[in-house]
Amino acid sequence: SVPEVEAAVASAVRALTGFDRAMVYRFHEDDHGEVxxxxxxxGLSPYLGHHFPASDIPPQARQIYARTASRYIPDVDEGDVAVIGSPRMAGAGLDLSKVALRSVSPFHLEYMRNMNTAASVSFAMTDRGRLTRLVSCTSENPQWLSPARRRxxxxxxxxxxxxxxAAEQISRLSDTVSxxxxxxxxxxxxxxxxxxxEGLASSGADLLELCLADGAAVCVDGQYRSIGAAAAEDAVRRLADDIRTRLSxxxxxxxxxxxxxxxxxxxxAGCLFVTLASPDDFVVWFRQDRxxxxxxxxxPYIHSTGSINPRKSxxxxxxxxxxxxxxxxxxxxEAAQLVAYDVEDAQLSRAQAKLAHLGLHDALTGLPNRRHLTSAMAAMLAEATPTNPVAAxxxxxxxxxxxxxxYGHEAGDCVLREAARRIAEATRARADMVGRPDIWDPPAGRLGGDEFVAVLPGTDSGGATLVxxxxxxxxxxxIVITPDLALSISAAIGVAVATEPEEPEHLLRRADIAMYEDKRLHRRPDPSEL
Known part of the structure; x- marks a missing residue:
């Protein structure tokens, strides 16, 4: 694991250098360090678990560590030796960033003296140009390291x-799998x-675990749900209104x-917010005070003036x-962004499913339309036999x-919806008796206008007449239209049975003829207001 590697490198480097102390700093996002x-x-005071301010390693020092593997000071009091330049270099700059013998800032030397340190050597760990860890060794007495030992x-x-x-990559891969x-x-x-x-709320524990949150709230397609330790809806919506105006x-x-x-x-105390495709949709996670x-x-706040000054305490x-x-x-x-993608995919899938459903179903009643009905009938009629008749x-x-x-078209629509529900309910019982799992539910459809058809495989003329x-x-x-209006309606019904394969339109035409005969024989009075 990462902590085991950090402990091992501290022990190994101190053993190689012979210094009094070896520490591994890990740098946080704000660049302050932690031992x-x-x-x-x-006998030495422990520094493990202590934090150091970011100013202890100023930006220019971090830049040096990004370019060189180590920095070594054998004796804090040894003094500097001037670099004598060639006359041919007059006015030219000299980059000593990668030179092991490069002189040290007097501020850092004073820092070492304040820390009662006579010698130090540090080794950098960087990731994509950023200083992430520093292995630092200190000694109360001057300490000489050969180039080979430093290497x-x-x-x-x-x-x-x-x-x-490698350990961090394994951890990331494990997190990705989870x-x-x-x-x-x-x-x-x-x-x-x-x-x-509702789906996100029903799997709320997963939504919280995904972002390691204490609470969450979601608003999708006008539907709002909260999970876990989430605030009242009005407070969450005020937060959402304030944040999403600034986000894509x-x-x-x-x-x-x-x-x-x-x-x-x-x-x-903290929140993670992501907007969705619709301006009013969002997902937000909350974390409580820690x-x-x-x-x-x-x-760390003493003398925090922004200038480089060595600490004394x-x-x-x-x-x-x-x-x-x-x-x-x-x-x-990244997990929050993926949730946003998944929600938008779910919205798209629902929209596509709705379009597909509308292509095969009547928008008013929800029953299969003529196209869906005739397609299903074709499959049933292909298997029609005297022992497996198909009734329409x-x-x-x-x-x-x-x-x-x-009474108006709204009343007419109400009649059609209720008639469709009753027809489907009456035919569904017969379909259940037949025991055919391939029959869609309900086994009835709307051809258009005020015409409906029920199709029952495995049903002879006697069974169809009962239905x-x-x-x-x-x-x-x-049929109750309003509290003050109820209409009683009637229907003409015709039955036709196929005992051998035939085209759906042919069976429907025979059932239609039978319906007109029923209409002639059983003419009903006009709808009456009750």
């Missing part, structure tokens, strides 16, 4: 750097739920220290920190035009 590993002589230490530190990189598993569950939840926001869709924004007034209203205590070697100084959450890492920002029941609502003329009578009786029950 994460230490090997020292007995050996550099190789040890390089090996440690590679092992740290993240993809969480995303898969979230995608499945969004697919199976009635709406996307799918671009995460985060902070681990919200303004106090905002933090109080949200009961959270009080912590930092041990500094000296007060290295006594332990305790700092209590509150009002901030754990910082959001690049991995959590043609239903035409009587006097439907008068409903529209007398037709059930449909006829169900339609006679008054």
């Amino acid at each position: 994460v590993a230490e090997d020292r002589l007995p 050996s230490c550099e190789l040890v530190v390089l090996q440690a750097k590679l092992q740290v990189a 993240r993809e598993s969480l995303r898969a569950r979230l995608r499945a939840a969004m697919e199976n739920a009635s709406n996307i926001a 869709p799918g671009v995460p924004w985060s902070t681990n220290r919200l303004p106090q007034s905002v933090a109080d209203s949200l009961n959270a 009080p912590q205590q930092l041990r500094w070697l000296g007060d 290295f006594d332990t100084w305790m700092q209590e920190i509150s009002g901030s959450s754990a910082p959001w890492t690049e991995a959590t920002l 029941i043609f239903i035409d609502l009587n006097y439907f035009k008068e409903v529209n003329d007398n 037709a009578d059930r449909i006829r009786q169900s339609l006679l029950t008054p």
Whole structure:
């Protein structure tokens, strides 16, 4: 693991150098350092777990470490030796960044004296040009290291750097596998739920774990849901209104220290926010306050004027920190962005499914339309035999035009929707009895206008007549349009049965003819207001 590598390199480098103390600094995002590993002589005060301000290693020193593997000071009091330039170099610059014998800043020498250090050697670990760790050795007495010994230490530190990189890569890969598993569950939840926001909420534990959050809130397609330790909806929406005006869709924004007034209203110290494709849609994660205590070697805020001044005190100084959450890492920002992508994919899939459904179903009643109906009938009729007949029941609502003329098209639509529901319900029972899993549900469709068809495989003329009578009786029950209006309607119904393969249109035509015969024999009065 990374901590094991850090501890091992501290011990190995101190053994090679013979210095009194070897420490491994790990640098945080704000460039302040933390001693994460230490090997020292007995009797020396421990520095493990202490923090150093970023100013202890100023930017110009960091730039040097980015270009050279080590820096060595054998004796703090040895003094400088002037560089004598050739006359031919008059006025030319001389870059000593990679020179091992390069003189040291007097400020750093004073820093070492204040720390009671006579000799030091440091080895850098960098990642893409940024100083991430520093192996630093100190001694209270001057200490000489041969170039070969320094080179050996550099190789040890390089090996440690590679092992740290490998361990971190393994950790990232493990996190990626876990993240993809969480995303898969979230995608499945969004697919199976009635709406996307409900799907995310139903898998809320996964949504929180994905970004290591205490709470979350989602707003998708106008649906709002909260998960875990989330604030009231109005407070979250105020935060969303304030943040999303500054963001592009799918671009995460985060902070681990919200303004106090905002933090109080949200009961959270940090948040991670990502907008979605719609201007009003968003996902936000919350983290609560994480009080912590930092041990500094000296007060980091003394003489923090921005100029380079060596510190004089290295006594332990305790700092209590509150009002901030754990910082959001690049991995959590990436996870939030992936959630945004997944939500938008789910929205697109739903839109495509809706379009596909509209292409095969009647928009008003939700029943299969003529295209869907005839396609399904073709498959059934291809298997029609005397022992496996296919029945078609043609239903035409009587006097439907008068409903529209007398009560308006809204009343007519209400009649059609309720008639479709009753027809589907009456035919569904017969389909269940047949036990055919290939029959779509419901086994009825709307041809257009006031005409409906029910198709029942495995049903002879007797069974189809029973279903037709059930449909006829169900339609006679008054349909409530408004609290003050209910209409009683009737229907003409025709039945045709195929005992051998035939075209769907041919079977429908025979059922249509039977329907007109029924209309002639069982003419009903106009719809009556009840």
